[in-house]
Each structure stands twice: as C-alpha cells, then as structure tokens.
Amino acid sequence: MKQVLHIFAKDIRRFWPEILFSLVILAALVHVYPQQWAVHYSGWQVDTGQKLLLKFQLFSSILCVLVPVGWFLLIGRVIQAEALVGDRQYWLTRPYDWKKLLIAKLLFLLVFLYLPLIAAQAMMLIYSGLNPLSSIPGMLFNLLLITGIVVLPLVAIAAVTSNFLRMTITLLAIVIGAVAYAFSASASGKNYSYQSLPDFLLTIGQDLSPAHILRSSSQLSLALLLICFCGVAIVLQYAMRRAWISRSILLGIPALLVCIILLTSNSALSDQARFNRDYPPISAGESAPIQLSANPSAHLFSNRWPINGNMTDVFLYLQVSGIADGTAVMVDHVPISIEAADGFRWSGMVTFGLGAFPSASTYSVPLTRAYVSFDLPTAVYTRLQAKPVTLRLTLPLTQLQATKVTSVSIPAQGQEVVVPDYGICDLDPGSTHFAQLRCHSAFRQPQITSAIAELADTPCSATQTELGIWMGDARWSGLLNSEPAEFGMGPVTSWIVGINGLNDNHKGARETHLCSGDAVTFTQYKPVRRMQTTATITNFQLPALK
Secondary structure, three states: OHHHHHHHHHHHHHOHHHHHHHHHHHHHHHHHHHHHHOOOOOOOOOOHHHHHHHHHHHHHHHHHHHHHHHHHHHHHHHHHHHOOOOOOOHHHHOOOOHHHHHHHHHHHHHHHHHHHHHHHHHHHHHHOOOOOHHHHHHHHHHHHHHHHHHHHHHHHHHHOOOOHHHHHHHHHHHHHHHHHHHHHHHHHHHOOOOOOHHHHHHHHHHHHOOOOOOOOOOOHHHHHHHHHHHHHHHHHHHHHOOHHHHHHHHHHHHHHHHHHHHHHHOOOOOHHHHHHHHOOEOOOOOOOOOEEEEOOOHHHHOEOOEEOOOEEEEEEEEEEEOOOOOEEEEEOOEEEEEEOOOOOEEEEEEEEOOOEEEOHHHOOOOOOEEEEEEEEEHHHHHHHHOOOEEEEEEEEEEEEEEEEEEEEEOOOOOOEEEEOOOEEEEEOOOOOOOOEEEEEEEOOOOEOEEEEEEOEOOOOOOOOOEEEOOOOOOEEEOEOOOOOOOOOOOOEEEEEEEOEEEOOOOOOOOOOEEEOOOEEEEEEEEEEEEEEEEEEEEEEOOOOOO
C-alpha cells in the first residue's frame, strides 16, 4: 500500500496542470449546463432570452465534448508516466510491482476523474430541480457506459503506445474509422442519421444487440464488449509488457464488431426477410391490434402539390379502430402498394404523421383518424387518381400496454410542474399557437408517454393565461426501452412535448383553447410485442389536385 500511495502522490505533484485543466472544464459545465432551464423567452421572435438560451445550449454541448478531451490528456500523461512499451524506461530500474502500479493508476483515475464527475453530475441534477439520490441507478449505469466507451479505451490506447504523440495518432485513426463506418452504413441503405456521438453509439448498440423482438436500443452491448477487451489488454500489458499481445487484442475489437454486426444483422437476407424477422407476421386467425379503413371525410383533409414538377406529395386520413382498451399501437414506416383496376401497380413507403395510436377509451371524445403521407411521381399520380384504386399497407406494429396514468395542472407561464415518473416541465414560451411543455429528467427520457388535455370552445377568463390553440392527434414523447440511462456527460435529458387537445370537433371548424390550471393527463406505456399485419382498402379514391 505504501508503494501505491507513493506513486499516487508522485503523479499528483507531476500532473497537477492536467488535473486542474480537467476540473476547470467540469466546473464550467456545472455552471453553464443548468442555465438551459432557467432562461425563458416568449413568442416566435428571436428575443434576448432565446438568444441567451441558444448560447447556453451551445456552450453546454462544447463543454460536454471538452470533458473527454481533458480526460484524454490526463489519462495519456498519467499512464505513460511509466510507459509500458519498450524496456529502457527509467521506472523499470525501481522495484515497482506491476499490480501496485496498476492500482495506483486506477486510484488516480478514481480520485481525479470519477469522483469529480459524480460530484458534478449531482450538482447539475440539483440545479436542475432533480433529486440525485433517486437518480443513483441512472448515474451508475451512465458511469458504466462512460467507462466502457470512453475511459477504458483511452487507458488501453495509452498503455500500448510509447508516447503521447502516438496515442493521439492512434485515437485519430479510430475516429476516422468510426466516421468511415458511419458513411458506409448510410451508403448501404441503413439511412442512419448521426447528429451526435450518442446517436452514433446508439446505432452501433442496435447492431450489436441480438435479433430479439423487443431488443434494446442502448449502447450497453458496445460498452460491455469494450470493457472486456480493453480490460484484458490493460491487465496483460501491465503484467507482461508484451505490446504486440495487447495490441492484437485491441485490434481484434473492430474485427469482432464487424463479425457480430454481420451475424446479427443478417445482411445476406433480403429486405423482406429482415422485415419479417423484426416484425413477425401475426398468426393465422389472430386479429390485428389495429384496423385501418377508408375515412368518409378523407377528401376534406387531403392535399398535394408538385415537387420540382416531377413528384407529388399525397396526404390522406384513414379511419382507425380495433385498438383494445388500455393499449396503444405504434406504427413504423409502412410499405404501401397502390393497384389500379387495369393491373398497374406502384409500391413505396408511407410515413404516418402520428407514430402511435391509443385506444378510443383513452379519450373523452375518441380520435379515430390516421394521417399518412407519401410521394408519387406526378405521372403515376395522374394515372392512379383517375379511378378508384386498392391500397395495400403492410403495417409494422409495436403493441404497447398502459402502465401508469397521471394528471397534473398546466402551470402558469414561468412556473414548473413535477410529473411523477416523467420529469419536470414548464410551458414552452416559444409557441403562441400550440400548447407545448419543455420537460427534463435525469439521464434519460421517460417511458413512452402520451399527453392529453381537454380543450374549451371559449377563450380563457381574464384571470387565466391562454396557452394556445391545439388541434390534432395524441402527442407522444419518451423511449421504448426501460434502461436507467443513456450515454452522455450531462446528466439531464430535455425534450418538448405537445399537449393534445380534445373536444367534439375534429374537423377544425372552430377554435379551441387551453388555459393554465387545466388538467393534463400523462399515460405511460411499455412495449409488449412486435408484429406485422396487412390492411387492404378497396375502391379508394385518391384526392384531386388542389
């Protein structure tokens, strides 16, 4: 233990500038990060408050990136203080036991990396109005992800490189490889959108997860894989100082990732085979959890216009029924085929404007229509619109079961309301025509949730604040998975949720209003199963040109 403390104290004296740099970045993040929920602005116009909010969001994003940069500098310098590559280092002449040396380095990271991060995340949660004690499972899960995805890979790279320059070059090569993978995945037709590092890691986690009907979409699989490989490489390098063995183990990670992705994604399968794997067809004789049919008033809600003269956007409303009480059905992007009486057929994809549909009993006045849109070549549209056609939609469905219903009162402007097991919300002042809440919670969004409120036909009273006019379908937010956290340096996740307004008028013939103090009902769901079914609508008339 004396030798461990000796190495630990020596590293503190030598690397205090790197320690200070890392702590200053965390302190800046603690100061800036919670300000995102303290700034209010009003209206659609960009005012001083909104500009300030955007600045805080930008600074928070930059600081969240700089935190691992500071760790990169700290880890590289500390690990390579006793370089493990080569046999002519000065420290080898000292009676250092490799186990004590490794423990000293891990103790250094615990004191100057993990403990400051835990303290910083706890302070950010407190400043954001959240309870750190109730967020301990999410914090530990987040630390597990950070350890596997950031910390151990940096330690492993530092252990198998002889100096900081080579460590930097190696890390740049890994980043370039990750970017190349992202582009190759997009080019292969996966159509991934990587707007952030968590998005990219989320996609890899999906690829690594086993092909299960309700497979997780988190980064846990990737983190555990990296923990195993990097941990073994680090221990072997300290024990044996055989760089070629440790490097071979680390080089095996991308090779194993490729093999796992190829095996789990079944890239040799056709698109239809993969579709059937992810969404098994329902059994013969089993009724589908949702039914779609022609809406008698579809022409009132249809619209189209040419795009560059060659394509036409088609907007339709279909009738929804058959959803069991206490459940909801989520619909993914839907393959569609349109068949004319003369045998002509067109196939494409439909986007549902509403991703999930709750049961009719969820509403005092049921919403029973589905908004869909798709693009057609203008020449094809002109041909199909002339006579009634047959629509065939292959519906990839996720059935949801309601788990918890909570009612809260809409807060006044500038005030917050706590929604149990959901988050802390206040009114989004950026919208004057729609009632929207800005919400935040610890480490992840809540389980997938719908938000519903009753609309009045008359304006709010003089003592109330009119929040806006909202017509449409159920508004959804949250995630399908139930894991306690997502990867990220900041401990608070934020999102916007629109409040769905209900009255007896679904055609938008008159205005409706929502006022502060009115009740909003949040219904949370959990996924039950995935399946696919087919909806066939005959004698359907596509809308005329408008």
